[in-house]
Amino acid sequence: MAEPVIEIHGLKKYFKIPCGFLGLQTQWVHAIDGIDMAVNKGEIVGLVGESGSGKTTLARVILNLTTATGGFVRLNGNDISRLNQRQTRKMRSEVAVVFQDPAGNLHPHHTVGQSIMRPMIIHGVPRQEAYERALQALDLVKMDRMYMNAFPAQLSGGQQQRIAIARALVLNPKIMILDEPTSALDISVQAQVLNLLLDLQEEMHLTYLIITHDLNVINYACDRVAVMYLGKLVEYGETAAVLRAPVHPYTKGLMAASPLLDPHRRHKNPDRLSGDPGSLIHIGPGCRFAPRCPQATDRCRTESPTLRETESGHYAGCFFPEDTGVTK
Amino acid sequence: MEELLRLKNLSVEYKVKDGYLSAAKDVNLTLHRGEVLAVVGESGCGKSTIAHSIMRLLPDRNERISGQIIFKGIDLTTLTEKQMEKIRGKEIGMIFQNPLDSLNPVYRSGHQVMEAIELDGKSRQQAWSESVQLYKDVRMPDPEKQMQRFPHELSGGMRQRVMIAMMLSRHPELMIADEPTTALDVTIEAQIMDVLTGLKAEYGTAMLLITHNFGIVAEVADRIAVMYAGQIVEQGTVYEIFDTPVHPYTRLLMRALPRQPKADGRLETIKGSVPRLTNIGQGCRFANRCPLAQAICEREDPPEIRLPGEHTYCCHCGEEALAWRNRSSKSTA
Numbered sequence: 008m009a010e011p012v013i014e015i016h017g018l019k020k021y022f023k024i025p026c027g028f029l030g031l032q033t034q035w036v037h038a039i040d041g042i043d044m045a046v047n048k049g050e051i052v053g054l055v056g057e058s059g060s061g062k063t064t065l066a067r068v069i070l071n072l073t074t075a076t077g078g079f080v081r082l083n084g085n086d087i088s089r090l091n092q093r094q095t096r097k098m099r100s101e102v103a104v105v106f107q108d109p110a111g112n113l114h115p116h117h118t119v120g121q122s123i124m125r126p127m128i129i130h131g132v133p134r135q136e137a138y139e140r141a142l143q144a145l146d147l148v149k150m151d152r153m154y155m156n157a158f159p160a161q162l163s164g165g166q167q168q169r170i171a172i173a174r175a176l177v178l179n180p181k182i183m184i185l186d187e188p189t190s191a192l193d194i195s196v197q198a199q200v201l202n203l204l205l206d207l208q209e210e211m212h213l214t215y216l217i218i219t220h221d222l223n224v225i226n227y228a229c230d231r232v233a234v235m236y237l238g239k240l241v242e243y244g245e246t247a248a249v250l251r252a253p254v255h256p257y258t259k260g261l262m263a264a265s266p267l268l269d270p271h272r273r274h275k276n277p278d279r280l281s282g283d284p285g286s287l288i289h290i291g292p293g294c295r296f297a298p299r300c301p302q303a304t305d306r307c308r309t310e311s312p313t314l315r316e317t318e319s320g321h322y323a324g325c326f327f328p329e330d331t332g333v334t335k
Numbered sequence: 336m337e338e339l340l341r342l343k344n345l346s347v348e349y350k351v352k353d354g355y356l357s358a359a360k361d362v363n364l365t366l367h368r369g370e371v372l373a374v375v376g377e378s379g380c381g382k383s384t385i386a387h388s389i390m391r392l393l394p395d396r397n398e399r400i401s402g403q404i405i406f407k408g409i410d411l412t413t414l415t416e417k418q419m420e421k422i423r424g425k426e427i428g429m430i431f432q433n434p435l436d437s438l439n440p441v442y443r444s445g446h447q448v449m450e451a452i453e454l455d456g457k458s459r460q461q462a463w464s465e466s467v468q469l470y471k472d473v474r475m476p477d478p479e480k481q482m483q484r485f486p487h488e489l490s491g492g493m494r495q496r497v498m499i500a501m502m503l504s505r506h507p508e509l510m511i512a513d514e515p516t517t518a519l520d521v522t523i524e525a526q527i528m529d530v531l532t533g534l535k536a537e538y539g540t541a542m543l544l545i546t547h548n549f550g551i552v553a554e555v556a557d558r559i560a561v562m563y564a565g566q567i568v569e570q571g572t573v574y575e576i577f578d579t580p581v582h583p584y585t586r587l588l589m590r591a592l593p594r595q596p597k598a599d600g601r602l603e604t605i606k607g608s609v610p611r612l613t614n615i616g617q618g619c620r621f622a623n624r625c626p627l628a629q630a631i632c633e634r635e636d637p638p639e640i641r642l643p644g645e646h647t648y649c650c651h652c653g654e655e656a657l658a659w660r661n662r663s664s665k666s667t668a
Contacts, residue, residue, distance in 0.1 A: 057520035057521065057522065057523075058520055163608065193377035193378055193547060194377065194547070194549060194588060194591050194592060195377065195587070195588060195591050195604065195605040196377075197591070197593075198591035198592075198593070198602035198603060198604050199604045201593065201602060202601050202602055202604060205597055205601070220520065220521055222521075223550065223592070223593045223594065224593055226593065226594075226595075226596060227593035227594075227595065227596060227597055227602070228593070228597055246596070247596065260522060261521060261522060263525070264521045264522040264524065264525035264526075265521050265525075265550070266548070266549075266550025266551055266553055266554040267550065267553065267554075267594075268549055268550050268553050268592050268593075268594050269553055269577065269594065270553045270554075270556075270573040270574055270577050271574070271577075271578075273553070273554055274554070279522070279525055279526060279529060280522045280525075280526075281526070282476070283490050283492055283520075283522075283523060284520075
């Protein structure tokens with residue numbers, strides 16, 4: 008039943024930055040440092056974390072926009088770093104992406120029609136057919152066909168995001184990676200775009216990886232959730248299970264910090280996380296969350312925990328699942 | 336509770352190339368001492384316009400303001416620019432969305448806070464020790480070290496703390512926070528909101544919170560004013576607005592918030608889009624998207640209707656809106 012379409016094993020991505028006198032020395036930014044996860048066919052997985060946690064880098068590696076430093080990503084069973092040019096092209100038609108900034112997503116001098124048709128032209132679809140399919144794509148995202156000749160600047164943020172979604176869909180992808188698809192949008196527009204995405208996912212049996220910092224969006228839209236902190240996965244499991252009984256102290260802190268949209272459930276005496284995430288360059292041997300963790304011990308500062316299964320399908324990278332587990 | 340600020344029929348229009356754009360129309364608001372009033376609404380609804388007009392920060396050749404801004408019994412619109420300078424910062428403090436735009440990049444962060452304190456005629460020595468204390472008040476880690484740093488060396492949360500310290504240094508009675516945490520991560524946002532609400536508890540500072548983030552509003556506001564296209568459509572306590580919204584816009588908006596898993600039903604959406612606000616006449620501005628709209632809604636400004644408690648809303652379909660609310664809350668319950 009569970010058929011993994013994205014498999015990530017021991018994935019690492021380091022960036023080199025020059026430093027010191029004349030930039031002769033180098034330092035490494037550990038953007039992703041050993042991630043294992045799998046996304047199954049037809050499910051919606053949310054990836055949550057703060058800025059600098061490596062969410063977007065992970066998306067870029069999956070999209071093969073940047074090569075991994077270590078480990079590998081398999082899409083539909085194929086290691087993406089070992090594909091030849093033709094296979095890469097085919098892979099790219101199967102994995103679509105929508106970025107956060109709706110305006111930056113679209114070429115300002117191209118009409119909506121040109122933007123939507125472009126991926127099809129690149130993949131060798133004849134112009135006439137591409138035009139027809141672009142019109143259908145507009146129908147799919149519930150936009151009027153008259154917008155074919157409009158320029159992005161004439162559209163609202165929500166409409167621009169719909170166009171970006173339409174363009175992502177024209178090659179009939181199987182996987183969609185959505186990088187903060189609604190963070191730039193107002194509440195009512197966010198609701199429209201989320202509903203549209205969920206409808207499309209059901210109709211077309213798509214698999215989504217949604218990157219966001221908003222736990223309310225995760226709770227609404229995602230079947231499973233992965234929590235990232237400074238380049239590592241700290242918790243992973245069914246959304247309902249993770250949000251009901253978070254295991255990792257960071258997940259707990261994140262939840263205590265996330266507003267609940269309900270004045271009756273204000274956080275009373277919340278356990279606020281102190282400090283901020285810190286650097287991805289100077290990384291010690293221990294758990295990356297240890298400097299902010301309320302329950303860190305000497306072991307946490309010297310040894311890095313690995314992901315362990317705390318209950319069926321629920322993983323956490325902490326030494327203390329016993330103390331912090333499902334105690335109620 | 337004692338009244339601190341009252342906006343009376345405040346209207347702001349901006350000159351644009353084909354006439355006047357009505358950014359705020361007949362806004363009536365009251366803010367009491369020690370209270371957090373949140374003005375919420377989607378982009379372009381005029382919430383920042385209101386904040387800026389209170390501080391008289393609008394570019395004055397381009398706008399037309401009418402109505403009154405009464406702060407501690409004085410109408411701010413009648414003051415001269417010189418008198419206004421005494422109010423700004425001293426009586427009413429303000430923090431903005433992006434602290435990096437508000438801080439001077441070539442001065443150390445502590446210097447900028449000290450500068451504000453020295454405005455009140457205090458010595459350098461005194462300003463230094465007060466700044467250290469302020470940095471502690473805003474829970475800045477390692478205050479003396481951070482005072483020596485330049486804004487670019489601080490993290491986003493720390494920069495906003497510097498802004499708050501600077502605002503706090505002159506003990507204003509009212510602080511206006513215009514999207515104070517929009518640029519910050521969730522855990523940092525929570526820390527900053529803790530600092531701001533702590534100030535309210537400690538010094539009794541009232542806060543006018545301008546935001547589009549309903550999560551923060553639910554978390555910290557005492558009262559809410561919901562704006563749509565330049566008009567306040569509904570006002571009440573945070574519980575009245577979240578539990579029993581009446582105005583069709585508020586009602587739909589509350590059901591567009593992602594509060595439950597998708598299995599419990601799709602989010603509500605609002606059809607159509609905000610009307611053009613240039614040369615707009617009478618009439619309810621939500622009429623073109625409203626499920627209850629009638630002919631009168633397009634013609635006349637909606638009346639303000641009072642409900643028990645502090646709850647008011649502006650709608651022509653008073654009874655109907657209430658009935659609709661009761662019907663739909665039953666069907667969702």
